[in-house]
């Protein structure tokens with residue numbers, strides 16, 4: 001039976017609330033990086049966010065800790081991301097160099113940094129869609145409490161994590177892994193408080209009990225182990241261990257159903273931990289995300305494209321705007337297992353600027369996780385520190401394009417790279433004879449299986 005549909009009359013008289021140099025859609029790590037990156041480079045910048053706070057997965061998704069993106073023991077994300085961490089620390093929400101942080105403080109810190117950079121913020125406004133003028137976005141329509149409003153800019157940055165704006169602007173994208181379009185599973189993260197951490201047994205003992213509980217039907221979760229982390233409080237443990245397979249974060253019904261399944265699994269985990277694992281006898285649910293964690297949906301096709309083969313050869317580019325050492329980390333889209341594949345020791349790969357520039361739209365950049373890379377590379381670059389740096393690169397590029405009346409595709413990515421270096425990002429100027437800009441169109445795929 002085909003889906004019943006309705007139509008609505010075309011709407012006129014939508015108020016235009018902003019006329020900006022740069023609009024960033026979405027305020028996660030990518031959007032925070034982009035908005036601050038644009039504003040610090042002189043662009044009149046607006047950030048639009050559907051929730052009433054910033055941070056994306058780091059706050060709304062209750063994702064913790066920052067995964068390491070280090071080289072030689074030193075962090076690579078030394079731009080906006082480092083400023084964010086330092087501000088969280090100043091506000092008492094983390095102790096550097098530890099990587100776990102207080103999500104509530106992360107909200108405060110991100111907002112303070114945006115305001116200090118003169119970023120304007122529009123909260124509680126979800127993207128409805130762009131109004132196009134040929135292949136240019138004239139303005140975006142956002143749905144808020146007073147209905148639709150329009151927001152105009154010279155250049156836009158899609159930092160929705162799902163490439164919502166790019167998709168609605170008609171840009172081509174990929175979805176999921178190459179063989180079947182399946183995406184990484186979702187996870188509902190949660191924290192338990194009042195844990196006697198000193199009494200938590202060895203992970204091997206937890207594993208045995210977990211497997212028994214699964215075999216006896218007391219836990220229904222396809223994940224292979226119990227993944228947990230310490231937090232900023234001594235008696236609180238963070239869990240990234242539920243697994244919701246087959247859900248689609250860009251499908252209204254599927255996204256909603258995933259929330260229900262995530263909380264069903266959380267309830268089972270709490271019961272199991274309290275009943276069977278030492279130290280958790282008196283634990284109580286401390287917090288869950290405002291939303292389920294979505295690892296993967298769309299990835300745009302841009303002017304460059306990185307593949308697993310580029311990852312394996314630790315590809316470098318003259319216009320590499322982000323260095324990444326975090327491994328390929330694919331939670332099995334079909335169920336149990338996680339693939340972790342490290343780079344050769346001491347190596348990193350770079351993301352060329354063209355991966356941020358979508359095809360078929362003349363004034364759009366994409367920041368954060370849905371850039372132009374394959375399923376395997378996405379599983380590596382998606383973690384929050386590089387997502388923020390990629391966002392910062394988009395913001396810097398958007399500011400230059402707005403200033404000079406340039407399309408992002410016409411901007412030389414080496415200029416963006418140089419600007420990022422001047423502004424403190426740990427990039428390296430390309431040596432003579434480096435690989436040409438632009439990534440590759442080669443397709444190489446393969447995955448075995450093993451964790452963010």
Ligand SMILES: Cc1cc2nc3c(=O)[nH]c(=O)nc-3n(C[C@H](O)[C@H](O)[C@H](O)COP(=O)(O)OP(=O)(O)OC[C@H]3O[C@@H](n4cnc5c(N)ncnc54)[C@H](O)[C@@H]3O)c2cc1C
Nearest residue numbers: 026028029030050056057067127161293294368369384452
């Ligand atoms: C379960 C899980 C565990 C993870 N574990 C780790 C980890 O331990 N460490 C780590 O570093 N990384 C981890 N990651 C990865 C990381 O959290 C994300 O890849 C990263 O946050 C991506 O940043 P982003 O800004 O691109 O997207 P997001 O963080 O998703 O931010 C997107 C923002 O856009 C807003 N938005 C979306 N759509 C719209 C719309 N239509 N209109 C208006 N606003 C919109 C959202 O509300 C959000 O604020 C994990 C991810 C998941 C899901």
